[in-house]
Amino acid sequence: MALDLPTIIRNFDLRKCMQCGKCSASCPAGFESNLRTRMIIYMAKSGMDVLDLNELWSCTTCYTCQERCPKGVKVTDAIIFLRNLAARRGNFPRIHLTAIKAIYDTSNGFPLTPEISKIRSLLGLQKEPADVAHNEEALSKFRRLMESIEIINITREAQK
Amino acid sequence: MRYSLFPGCIAKNLYPSIEKATSIVFKELGIELVEDPYTCCPAPGVIRSYDFDSWLVIAARNIATAEAKGTPLLTICNGCYGTLGAADRFLKAHPEYIERVNRFLATVDMRYLGATRVVHFVDLIKESLPQLKDAVRVELDLKVAIHYGCHYLKPSAHGGENPERPEILERIVECLGCESVDFPEKLSCCGAGGGVWSGNEDLSLAILHRKLNFIKEAGAECIIDICPFCHLQLDQGQKRLKTRFEIPVLHLNQLIGLSFGVKDKILGLHTHMVSTRNIAKKAKKARKDLFEENEEKEI
Ligand code: SF4
Ligand code: SF4
Numbered sequence: 001m002a003l004d005l006p007t008i009i010r011n012f013d014l015r016k017c018m019q020c021g022k023c024s025a026s027c028p029a030g031f032e033s034n035l036r037t038r039m040i041i042y043m044a045k046s047g048m049d050v051l052d053l054n055e056l057w058s059c060t061t062c063y064t065c066q067e068r069c070p071k072g073v074k075v076t077d078a079i080i081f082l083r084n085l086a087a088r089r090g091n092f093p094r095i096h097l098t099a100i101k102a103i104y105d106t107s108n109g110f111p112l113t114p115e116i117s118k119i120r121s122l123l124g125l126q127k128e129p130a131d132v133a134h135n136e137e138a139l140s141k142f143r144r145l146m147e148s149i150e151i152i153n154i155t156r157e158a159q160k
Numbered sequence: 161m162r163y164s165l166f167p168g169c170i171a172k173n174l175y176p177s178i179e180k181a182t183s184i185v186f187k188e189l190g191i192e193l194v195e196d197p198y199t200c201c202p203a204p205g206v207i208r209s210y211d212f213d214s215w216l217v218i219a220a221r222n223i224a225t226a227e228a229k230g231t232p233l234l235t236i237c238n239g240c241y242g243t244l245g246a247a248d249r250f251l252k253a254h255p256e257y258i259e260r261v262n263r264f265l266a267t268v269d270m271r272y273l274g275a276t277r278v279v280h281f282v283d284l285i286k287e288s289l290p291q292l293k294d295a296v297r298v299e300l301d302l303k304v305a306i307h308y309g310c311h312y313l314k315p316s317a318h319g320g321e322n323p324e325r326p327e328i329l330e331r332i333v334e335c336l337g338c339e340s341v342d343f344p345e346k347l348s349c350c351g352a353g354g355g356v357w358s359g360n361e362d363l364s365l366a367i368l369h370r371k372l373n374f375i376k377e378a379g380a381e382c383i384i385d386i387c388p389f390c391h392l393q394l395d396q397g398q399k400r401l402k403t404r405f406e407i408p409v410l411h412l413n414q415l416i417g418l419s420f421g422v423k424d425k426i427l428g429l430h431t432h433m434v435s436t437r438n439i440a441k442k443a444k445k446a447r448k449d450l451f452e453e454n455e456e457k458e459i
Pocket of ligand 2: 029061066
């Protein structure tokens with residue numbers, strides 16, 4: 001998907017925003033943090049730079065704002081794509097690199113630990129699930145696929 | 161009908177009790193589940209936030225795996241559904257992307273065709289309500305707080321329940337002889353999604369705390385979820401909060417398992433962080449009224 005601010009404004013109907021504030025009023029993350037959805041939409045649709053705002057990363061992507069927006073602005077989708085841009089600039093929580101690395105290394109975001117393996121056996125499940133993580137050939141193929149996609153470059157760039 | 165079970169990382173690797181309960185419930189409903197070699201869905205909150213196309217390629221790889229076997233993909237997690245369902249619908253609506261995705265998949269000898277579908281397990285239970293009713297053996301009579309979680313209901317453009325007034329979980333829970341309690345912000349987020357769980361723990365727990373206060377006030381004996389990630393947040397998150405709520409958390413399939421007369425230990429209730437002892441006791445009592453001890457269900 002083409003990535004720049006004007007495309008996001010167009011694809012997700014940000015210009016339709018009338019600043020009613022229903023999104024902010026519905027936002028569970030906004031209750032507890034500085035995230036002001038209406039402000040992000042206002043700034044973005046006016047062409048202001050929002051990519052350095054840490055609040056972009058406070059959104060839980062619950063989609064409540066998008067569902068309730070009376071003008072049909074695709075608020076959550078827009079935030080997700082603004083994050084795509086922010087990540088390329090290096091604004092993202094560094095801890096996420098652990099999850100991305102875990103997926104690259106093991107094909108799972110939450111890899112299996114010996115403790116859980118034991119619980120699996122006690123419950124009568126296979127000790128190790130029949131997933132890609134436990135199939136050497138499939139795992140090396142998956143890593144090859146990961147090498148070919150953009151997310152690896154974005155995160156490697158950030159670690160330099 | 162056969163379905164390929166997509167357990168997702170959390171049910172497999174953090175809460176195998178959910179995977180176990182799922183296999184028991186669907187066996188009883190006469191629905192065959194097979195296992196296929198999957199990866200992380202990938203996580204919609206983290207991976208999609210970094211690069212939409214990368215997210216799409218990994219999701220398409222998982223869908224293509226089920227497609228090659230000719231089985232629909234069954235998710236037991238809102239996060240997996242949020243990824244696999246959305247990616248599948250996106251590709252079907254934008255065929256020009258299919259070719260692009262397939263250029264990546266070709267490097268690992270795979271291909272997405274758009275010939276299967278992604279199903280959330282609640283929708284499958286919805287279709288099987290009569291069978292479910294028949295299989296219920298014990299009335300648990302629990303006061304439960306239903307937590308829908310976000311990505312089963314939303315975005316609603318994908319169809320399904322009305323996100324502001326859903327009713328399927330209430331119907332299922334009633335079917336099991338339980339009462340669903342009402343509470344403010346019942347449909348609000350658990351606070352884990354969007355990478356906030358790992359990226360901003362304080363905020364994630366603050367959102368959870370707010371929700372748990374409402375649940376406690378409503379007098380719920382337990383929380384019922386349909387997503388292992390919400391489950392992780394509701395169960396482990398409670399332990400991280402300073403306030404001691406001690407509200408047991410069950411994935412819907414575990415509650416259904418109990419209603420089928422399956423023992424709590426078999427369903428792995430004892431492996432949760434928040435004690436489920438009171439629920440187990442109540443289930444045992446309900447079972448006693450129905451079975452002689454040696455007749456107890458041991459699936
Ligand atoms: S709810 Fe929609 S129209 Fe209202 S402020 Fe938010 S984005 Fe703008
Ligand atoms: S999707 Fe994000 S911005 Fe919108 S209501 Fe939910 S947390 Fe707030």
